[in-house]
Amino acid sequence: MRTRIDWKYLLGLELTDPGFHYSILSRFRDRLIEGHAELWLLDQLLERCKSSGLVRTGSDARTDSTHILSSVRKLNRNELVGETLRAALNVLSCVDPHWVEENVDVSWYWKYARRFGYPREILSKNALEAAAEEIGRDGAMLIERIWNDGAPVYLRNLPAIETLRRCWIAQFWTNNGVLRMRHAGNLPPAPNRIDSPFDIEARYCVKRSMEWVGYKVHLTEVCSPGSPHLITNVETTNAHSPDAAHVPRCQSELARRNLLPGRQFVDGSYMGSQIALESRRRHNVELIGPVKQNWHRTQVQSGYDLSSFKIDWDEHFAICPQGKKSTGWWSAKGHTGRVSIHTKFSRSDCAKCSVNQLCTKNGARNPRKLALLPREKHEWLAASRTEQRTLEWKQLYNRRAGIESTISQGVRSVGMRRSRYRGLSKTHLQNIAAACAINLQRLSDFWTGDLPAPTRVSAFAGLGDLTPFFVQLTIRDS
Ligand code: SF4
Structure with a gap:
């Protein structure tokens, strides 16, 4: 400017x-x-595109997520407690310097004036733990003095003091009056922990071999052939928020914009019988993604999975591939409230069965048991499992893959990987601006006829048509 x-x-x-x-x-x-x-930016852009016929309701869409690193430094546990106490002391020194001078030990100026950064290669594990516990005792003393009757009440309500209190609850415990650092197995779950005093909404998360502290962004874009692949929804969540929980919120947002797709392509982490049925019932959106196959866990893929059994839902029994009838039928409710139905076969039938090695680990001792979802979900799951083994489904599902390039574009061209700001809401604002930038770039490409290049193959692979081979491999692997 x-x-x-x-x-x-x-x-x-x-x-x-x-x-x-x-x-x-x-x-x-x-x-x-x-x-x-914050949503106006995206809403206005999509509204203009809708009125020009560039996006419309009922088209195909695809969704995927990627991780966002928070704008703060990743801290080890010693640094975390040290920095949390230092941040609290800095805030107290701004709000009530006289109270700090009267209540803080002189040695603390030396200990907490500078940034924490323990050189791990020098300190042993025991020394690190002792250092953390010393910080813990200082922090506990500070909390005690703030909650003392003589201390001003407004000090207790400072956000930095609340962060200190929550951090101390998560990181320390008291054993016979002695403050101790919690061991890894005794820590509260990641959603209940603070990982940095400077961004208390950023959370630690692990996905396969990747660890990060921050957030997650879900992008949904149009993927119908012949139209620009515009991003129609952006949602930023906590890092540990499950992908499946995003689907209903995403569809509600798309319904608000009058841009609900007819089919939405997602990966397995978004899929579930409940989610897919709700999506169809509430918004008439077909959720398309892979569901887990039900190979019996003790058997190879040629074993008898659930689809090999006939279920009589009215009479409450199942018939196995050898024509035997199950002998019990009961339902159970898990701790999450999910209802499941169970049935089992007779011990004597399974012991005598000539093919029990395809069905159960040890027919004589462990007769086959089935765990089923309620009828509607079971039937949807069975139909999906059968359908996704077909060549047609695989070819249709290939349409989801393009969302990976959108994520790549977001990370490489508009810097989505790292948040520029602190806090979930500002990170979300950044992601919306990034999505709008990508949309403008795509609109420009669409109008100038600069269409995405087809997937490249090596010169040798290009000489032969390998598609059927790869599709067969994928079907076999699934
Ligand atoms: S092991 Fe039992 S349930 Fe399985 S096929 Fe044989 S008789 Fe049927």
């Missing part, structure tokens, strides 16, 4: 205009979030 003539021209400013103060944009972002106006 101060130095570039193009921005001044765009905003209609005089060349001599000195520009704005650097903190204006930060306040502007705060105001957008306070007024719940």
Whole structure:
């Protein structure tokens, strides 16, 4: 704004205009979030595209997520407790410096004045633990003095003090009056822990071999042939939030924009019988994604899976591939409230069965048992499992793969991988702006005829048609 003539021209400013103060944009972002106006950017763009016929309801869409690193440093546990105490002391020193001078030991100035960063290669595990427990005792003493009757009440309500209190509950425990650091197995679950005092909404998460502290963003884009692949929904969640929980929220947002797809392609982490049936019932959206096959766990793929059994839902029994009838039928409710139905076969039938090695581990001792979902879910799951082994389904599902390139574009061209701001709401604002930038880029490409290049293959692979081979491999592996 101060130095570039193009921005001044765009905003209609005089060349001599000195520009704005650097903190204006930060306040502007705060105001957008306070007024719940962060979605306007995407909504307005999509509204214009809708009126031009570039996006429409009932088309195909695909969804996937990627991780977002928070804008704060990843801390080990010693650094976490040290930095949390240091942040609390800094806030207290701004709010009530006299109280700090009267209640803080002189040695603390030396200990907590500078940033924490323990050189792990020098300190042993025991030394690290002892150092953390020393910080823990100091922090506990500070909390005690703040909750003392003589201390001003407003100190207790400071967010930094609440963060300190929550962090201490998660990281320490008291054994016979002695404060101890919790061992890894004794920590509360990741959603209940604070991983940095500077961004208390960022969470630690692990996905396969990847660990990060931050958030997750879910992108949904149109994937119908012949139309620009515009992003129609962005949702930023906590890092540990399950993908499947995103589907109903995503569809509600798309319904609000009047952009519900007819089919939505997702990967296995978004799929589930409950989610897919709800999606069809509430929004008439067909959720398409792989569901887990039900190979009996003790057997090879040629064993008898659930689809080999006939279920009589009215009379409450099952018939096995050898024509035997199950002898018991009961339902159970898990701790999550999910209902499952169980049935089992007779011990004597399974012991005498000539093919029991295909069905159960030890027919004589362990007769076959079946665990079923309620009827509607079971039938949907069985039909999906059968359908997804077909060539047609595999070819249709290939349409989902393009969302990976959108994520790559988001990470490489608009810097989605790392949050520029602290907190979930500002990270979400950044992701919406990033999605709008990608949409504008795609609209420009669409209008200029610059269409995405087809997937490249090596010169040798290009000489032969390997598609049927790869499809067969995928079907066999699934
Ligand atoms: S092991 Fe039991 S349930 Fe399995 S096929 Fe044989 S008789 Fe039927």
